[in-house]
Amino acid sequence: MATRAYAKYEGIFAHPSAAVETGLMSRLVMKFGGTSVATIERIRNVARHVKREVEAGHEIAVVVSAMAGKTNELVALCKDAAPIHDQREYDSVVASGEQVTAGLLAIALQEAGIPARSWLGWQTPIHTNDTHGSARIISIDGAGIIDGFRRGEVAVVAGFQGVHKDSNRITTLGRGGSDTSAVAIAAAIEADRCDIYTDVDGVYSTDPRVVPKAKRMDRIAFEEMLEMASLGAKVLQVRSVEVAMVHGVPTYVRSSFDDPENPKEGTLICNEEDIMEAQVVTGIAFSRDEAQITLRRVADKPGVAAAVFMPLAEAGINVDMIVQVVSDDGTTDMTFTVGSVDYERAFLILEKIKDKIGFSGIAGAKDVAKVSAIGIGMRSHAGVAARAFHALSEKGVNIRAITTSEIKFSVLIDEAYTELAVRTLHSLYGLDAA
Numbered sequence: 421m422a423t424r425a426y427a428k429y430e431g432i433f434a435h436p437s438a439a440v441e442t443g444l445m446s447r448l449v450m451k452f453g454g455t456s457v458a459t460i461e462r463i464r465n466v467a468r469h470v471k472r473e474v475e476a477g478h479e480i481a482v483v484v485s486a487m488a489g490k491t492n493e494l495v496a497l498c499k500d501a502a503p504i505h506d507q508r509e510y511d512s513v514v515a516s517g518e519q520v521t522a523g524l525l526a527i528a529l530q531e532a533g534i535p536a537r538s539w540l541g542w543q544t545p546i547h548t549n550d551t552h553g554s555a556r557i558i559s560i561d562g563a564g565i566i567d568g569f570r571r572g573e574v575a576v577v578a579g580f581q582g583v584h585k586d587s588n589r590i591t592t593l594g595r596g597g598s599d600t601s602a603v604a605i606a607a608a609i610e611a612d613r614c615d616i617y618t619d620v621d622g623v624y625s626t627d628p629r630v631v632p633k634a635k636r637m638d639r640i641a642f643e644e645m646l647e648m649a650s651l652g653a654k655v656l657q658v659r660s661v662e663v664a665m666v667h668g669v670p671t672y673v674r675s676s677f678d679d680p681e682n683p684k685e686g687t688l689i690c691n692e693e694d695i696m697e698a699q700v701v702t703g704i705a706f707s708r709d710e711a712q713i714t715l716r717r718v719a720d721k722p723g724v725a726a727a728v729f730m731p732l733a734e735a736g737i738n739v740d741m742i743v744q745v746v747s748d749d750g751t752t753d754m755t756f757t758v759g760s761v762d763y764e765r766a767f768l769i770l771e772k773i774k775d776k777i778g779f780s781g782i783a784g785a786k787d788v789a790k791v792s793a794i795g796i797g798m799r800s801h802a803g804v805a806a807r808a809f810h811a812l813s814e815k816g817v818n819i820r821a822i823t824t825s826e827i828k829f830s831v832l833i834d835e836a837y838t839e840l841a842v843r844t845l846h847s848l849y850g851l852d853a854a
């Protein structure tokens with residue numbers, strides 16, 4: 421067997437068969453999401469994608485999700501059994517979806533003449549903490565998978581799951597967690613690249629369903645992707661982008677519905693230095709899952725913000741945008757946003773502490789949306805956000821709150837204007853495809 425050298429990922433990308441020609445071997449992780457493994461026919465198609473890379477001479481670990489809809493079904497069964505249930509048993513139930521697809525893909529690969537075996541979270545092992553339902557990976561032992569490579573075997577790893585070492589219980593990584601499994605395994609086995617095969621052919625400048633002129637990007641920086649995912653783009657689990665960024669794993673988002681013998685290009689998430697022509701704004705993200713809360717006539721004195729936000733933090737409620745109006749009579753209005761799932765809970769908590777803190781009333785709205793523009797080019801360009809405020813005002817879109825950081829800004833608007841705002845910003849920054 422050829423010895424493994426570290427081919428640069430650009431090389432593999434440009435010439436899928438270069439490894440064979442040059443004798444260089446690369447190690448790849450290929451991850452397939454739920455829609456890509458939804459049926460046996462699609463699992464066979466996945467096997468063809470894997471076969472192509474095996475024949476190109478690469479060592480392959482495949483990470484799979486559960487079949488489309490399976491996890492939702494399992495979650496519903498748990499709720500049916502008991503609305504409030506033991507999270508450790510929940511994990512044991514929902515992890516089963518990935519066990520099925522890992523085994524099925526190993527069978528399909530063997531059927532195609534490719535030696536393969538499945539690996540469950542506890543077998544690898546993938547150690548996590550014990551936050552059942554949204555566990556974090558602590559460490560991955562890649563030795564067994566690498567031994568398998570030496571025997572010429574493809575490793576098929578069940579995504580989404582791990583094991584808590586001390587309690588020996590199965591854990592899961594939170595919805596969408598198999599993206600994180602894939603990137604973390606790529607880091608653990610020092611893969612040259614992690615390919616995320618999904619039902620879209622890459623990362624777009626915004627959601628193509630809202631802006632048909634949205635463009636697929638060839639490359640996007642880790643930091644930009646992290647913002648895009650955090651601010652509403654649904655392609656990748658946020659945590660997976662964090663892991664990719666921290667470990668420098670080049671991550672390639674591509675379509676599993678291409679012809680396996682002749683795949684098209686996708687989007688490479690990589691270091692900023694590897695992007696030739698950086699744009700000021702790379703993408704527009706949006707989220708309708710926002711809610712706004714306004715506290716009226718809050719006493720304007722030290723300690724009040726802490727008194728308001730500590731109880732929310734203690735309840736695990738994330739507060740995002742915060743706006744406080746300057747006071748003229750010793751009181752101020754304080755507006756902030758929370759995820760719409762936390763809205764009712766936040767409201768109740770605030771009502772309880774109303775008298776203690778001293779404010780005259782609470783108002784809220786769930787029909788708000790957050791629209792954000794992201795780009796590393798913002799670091800070196802002034803007035804990027806100001807142009808947006810102007811363009812939005814010309815369309816009659818009222819801005820309720822604004823936040824900015826080094827590489828992004830967000831505006832909170834009425835939900836009804838989401839599409840208009842996204843389209844306006846998308847054209848404003850020259851992102852529309854020709």
Ligand code: ASP
Nearest residue numbers: 485491580595596597598
């Ligand atoms: N099957 C899990 C889910 O639906 C994990 C994943 O697909 O990434 O959330």
Ligand code: MG
Nearest residue numbers: 453596599655
């Ligand atoms: Mg997913």
